[in-house]
Amino acid sequence: MKKYFERDDEMEKSKSLQELVWLCQKIGRKIDYVQGGGGNISVKLDSQYMAIKASGFRLDQVTEEDGYVVVDYQRIKSFYESVNISVVKDYEKESLEIAQKSVLSFSGRILRPSVEVGFHSILDRYVIHSHSVYANILTCSREGRQLCYKIFENRNFSLIWVPYINPGFSLTLEISNQLRSLPAIDKRPKVIFMENHGLVVSSDNLKEAYEVHEMVNLLIKRWFKIRGRYPSCVLKQVGDKRYQSKTRFILDFIKSEGFEVDLFEKYPLYPDQLVYINSSMYTENPKIEIDLPRGTVIYNSTYSEAVAIDETLLAYLYLITKINKFGLTIKSMSRNEMEYIKNWESEKYRKEILKEFAK
Ligand SMILES: [Zn+2]
Incomplete structure (x- = not known):
């Protein structure tokens, strides 16, 4: 990672990396939030680059030295902004190639960004994507969508519900379309429920991103009166x-x-x-x-x-x-x-x- 951070704004970048590691550890240690290599977190380092968990790593394996990649998220973002799906093409493949090409290469092993790098690129500065079991009670049930609007009736965030769609290109495009329908003045954090998949929270403020993710889970638990600890794995x-x-x-x-x-x-x-x-x-x-x-x-x-x-x-x-x-x-x-x-x-x-x- 050295080369990249030897530039003038080194301090700012390494602060963002510490934030990434902090978030990854906080969320990644809870197996009710993420299981195995699931879920991912990203932090935008500046107006061009973003650090995101690498594919195949567990969130709690992310350190300042390993487990993440730095991508040119503007490149990925502009791909989704300009893509014309009326032309018949293998967009899934193309989006994977763009994602791989946008990775800043360092010496050592070449990692791939998380497969969900697309929607991370188009969201706010801090993006937490979990496979929270509490959120998934809603995303894996027929009544989930309606319940969601009930539970978060007095919300102070933008709420988006994404019907099930194939992950990767299609999912990012769907989120991108839904984001466009939000009023531009709406600067509140975003909470996205992805049917049969999980939860995404994004904000330009680190603390807010973390707290909103906590609050969403807490409110679901309260709604269903889920008490006590989540079971441990042995x-x-x-x-x-x-x-x-x-x-x-x-x-x-x-x-x-x-x-x-x-x-x-x-x-x-x-x-x-x-x-x-x-x-x-x-x-x-x-x-x-x-x-x-x-x-x-x-x-x-x-x-x-x-x-x-x-x-x-x-x-x-x-x-x-x-x-x-x-x-x-x-x-x-x-x-x-x-x-x-x-x-x-x-x-x-x-x-x-x-x-x-x-x-
Ligand atoms: Zn996921």
């Missing part, structure tokens, strides 16, 4: 690249009546579930072994991957439990939407990187 090594889940919530769930082995296929809730759970389960050599008679859950994977799977499994089962408990209707992803994620090249890359950490 793993026990039982062999070489073999970990047993000791996560109480998961073990209780699989013993309950609500559990069936094809649950995850039946109710695909969001992309990360497909990446971490379904792809590890419904294959020839499953990474997740659920032994119903014994009531055990074993992961045949590296430690870091086992953690990611356990966190995602917990979040998923927690969501299913809450949505049912609150009398809401599950809104799952369609077959086509599932297929798109399964074949998504960016996700494959993200999983590859995650595996590397175990070495």
